[in-house]
Amino acid sequence: MSKVKTQYVCQACGDISPKWHGQCPSCQEWNTLEQMVRPAAMPGGDRYTSMTGVQAQVQKLSDVQARELPRMPTGIAEFDRVLGGGLVRGAVVLIGGDPGIGKSTLLLQALASVSRAQRVLYVTGEESAEQVALRAQRLGVDGAAVDLLVEIRLELIEDQLRKTQPAVAVIDSIQTVYSAQSNSAPGSVSQVRECAAQLTRLAKQTGVPIVMIGHVTKDGTLAGPRVLEHMVDTVLYFEGDSHSSFRLIRAFKNRFGAVNELGVFAMTDRGLRGVANPSALFLSQHSRDVSGSCVMATQEGTRPLLVEIQALVDTAYVPNPRRLALGLEGHRLAMLLAVLHRHAAVATADKDVFVNAVGGVRITEPGADLPILLAILSSLQDKPLPVGLVSFGEIGLAGEVRPAVRGQERLREAAKLGFSVAIVPAANAPKQAIEGLRVIGVNRLQEAIEAVLNLANQQG
Incomplete structure (x- = not known):
């Protein structure tokens, strides 16, 4: 057994401290430090690899061939607008919102649309396969070509992603995924941070776009350290009252498109539908x-x-x-x-x-x-x-x-x-x-x- 090391991670800024403080030494927020237990030395050597999977070489910026990244439309116009025109190869998207506001519904509709031409994978750790099938039936989406994986262990999810090489994968949700390399419980700060980092590396190495659903706290921010938002390429938030029939999606960060882009949807008995004239x-x-x-x-x-x-x-x-x-x-x-x-x-x-x-x-x-x-x-x-x-x-x-x-x-x-x-x-x-x-x-x-x-x- 490797020696266990205890650290404390700030949920607001992600700063690591060797001992607990009432106030974070970095961002000055109060009562945000949570305990994180991890091995001092990882067995099997260093498991962290470069984003591309090969050894990085120093090169001149002028020698890099810049090219416009192709977009993959999701089939939902308002969703594509917020993304900046569609999904980009190897992009990692984090989408958050209140419970029941429509995150899983929207992504299931998008996967069903993409699956008509390409292979997709829906990974769920919160619902059973029967529950996902019932939602698809209720929404009237065709799930015949949607691959479904009910799993929460990160290593098994990574194996399936490398094996199937889908055009796009959805993780529902990142708070339920856990890695065997960490001793913390699923949903803890260290697990969320670790799993998000590993999935981001996998997306960059394989080119598979990954969309992660994130839980939000009672004040409306994504649960876990703020460093989670810095890891991903795009951060989307659902806005609006969950009791209303209208939903708003806003992009707060987007490396491949405009920030503060707004998508407007109406929740119907057949799922989310884009609003053609949102000004009305x-x-x-x-x-x-x-x-x-x-x-x-x-x-x-x-x-x-x-x-x-x-x-x-x-x-x-x-x-x-x-x-x-x-x-x-x-x-x-x-x-x-x-x-x-x-x-x-x-x-x-x-x-x-x-x-x-x-x-x-x-x-x-x-x-x-x-x-x-x-x-x-x-x-x-x-x-x-x-x-x-x-x-x-x-x-x-x-x-x-x-x-x-x-x-x-x-x-x-x-x-x-x-x-x-x-x-x-x-x-x-x-x-x-x-x-x-x-x-x-x-x-x-x-x-x-x-x-x-x-x-x-x-x-x-």
Whole structure:
């Protein structure tokens, strides 16, 4: 028996410490160190090999022949969009999300589609073969060409992958897989880290794309050390409420495509179906004009989207008024209210302010600043914004309106959906007119407010 060595691994950053600390010495997070037991010397020599399986040689970067990697479509357009056009040979994809949100359903549909032309392998450690077959029957997918392996031991999974050489393999899930080389229990930090590293090396050596399903913690992040996200090529997250019929997949990391790409799906009794016009999903259908509502043109990866921003401003009956933002940056809300008071003389110190992005989508870009303030002003005055208005733009602390990226694509999407007027940063104003859309460029917050008042008077 080899001598056993005890170490402690941080679940947040993956740093290894020889003894336990209440606070991680590396990332300063509290109560994140977990015990990891591993042999001090691995039997049989070094089992780690290079990514390509051959001895690496030093070479000049200019001598490397760069070529465009071919894509393998999964047969699901929204999934391919998030991946950057499809799966790449040897790529490792990690997909996480809440339980029951549709991770296994989506990947089973994708495998069934790919299996029509190529060999695929579905490895499950959480369900029996009968349970997977029942899901396939319920979804109406053809599983005749889908190879199924019910196994959790890493070494046996690697043998099957080398033997069958599938076009794509799915591991459901990485937390159930364990390696006999580690003494830790399945699902522990050390096991997840070790198994993910070995599967990544196998994918690079054999060229088999591997998609791993990962569990998430109660705060929505992938379980295990953050180093797991650095090992893989692509990290995808399911977003949205599991009780809703709509699902969102966002790419947070992608070495072969754009990050922050968004895929929109609808959950049906036949599985997940892509939404052709996602902007309609994030726009509420009001029977009449309502106050506190402003439509924002945002950019998710390469896709422009229109999202409705709603605000509710009400009298506060507590000493500390509440500031709540759902689907938006909460800290920016407090900053925007201070800018609104300083540069537009609109006070909300005695008001509760609630802001929400319709449809369960998360907006992280600063281009939502101007629509948020316009919605707040509309709710505060209890007056609807002008009909057909769309807006975007970042607000600075000096009250200036800064441009957003890809402003032309946003404006064209708004015109396509029938919006007639847009209040945007002056730098995003198009040089050539967009048919059916009147664009008003502003440089400061006060100019935007005056433009809204002028439009309201013209329509009134």
